[in-house]
Amino acid sequence: MSVPSDQLATILPGQKPDGQEVEIDETRIASRWSLVFKRFRRRRLAMAGLVVLVFLVSGYFTPSVVAAARGRSSLGIFLLNLFLGWTFIAWLLAVYVAARDADRSIAEAS
Numbered sequence: 712m713s714v715p716s717d718q719l720a721t722i723l724p725g726q727k728p729d730g731q732e733v734e735i736d737e738t739r740i741a742s743r744w745s746l747v748f749k750r751f752r753r754r755r756l757a758m759a760g761l762v763v764l765v766f767l768v769s770g771y772f773t774p775s776v777v778a779a780a781r782g783r784s785s786l787g788i789f790l791l792n793l794f795l796g797w798t799f800i801a802w803l804l805a806v807y808v809a810a811r812d813a814d815r816s817i818a819e820a821s
Contacts, residue, residue, distance in 0.1 A: 774805035
């Protein structure tokens with residue numbers, strides 16, 4: 712059975728020739744995450760949204776990562792960032808506390 716070339720151009724991966732979605736056979740997929748990624752691959756906008764979400768969350772917790780890298784007490788900065796970081800002022804405060812010089816804060820305390 713041959714299919715005319717104009718019909719081949721209209722069939723997208725994951726679709727039947729009539730335009731309906733093909734059901735995913737979940738028994739043939741190795742893990743739950745591969746099922747999630749297989750569904751996301753069909754919807755490029757959803758995959759792009761997932762990538763943007765990962766970048767936003769990593770940017771949101773940047774002060775905690777900076778504090779841990781500089782050897783500061785990162786638990787307090789993490790909690791400040793987690794609960795009040797959405798206010799942006801608290802996020803800037805967390806960035807400042809995480810990035811300030813540790814020697815300077817010790818000298819000011821004595």
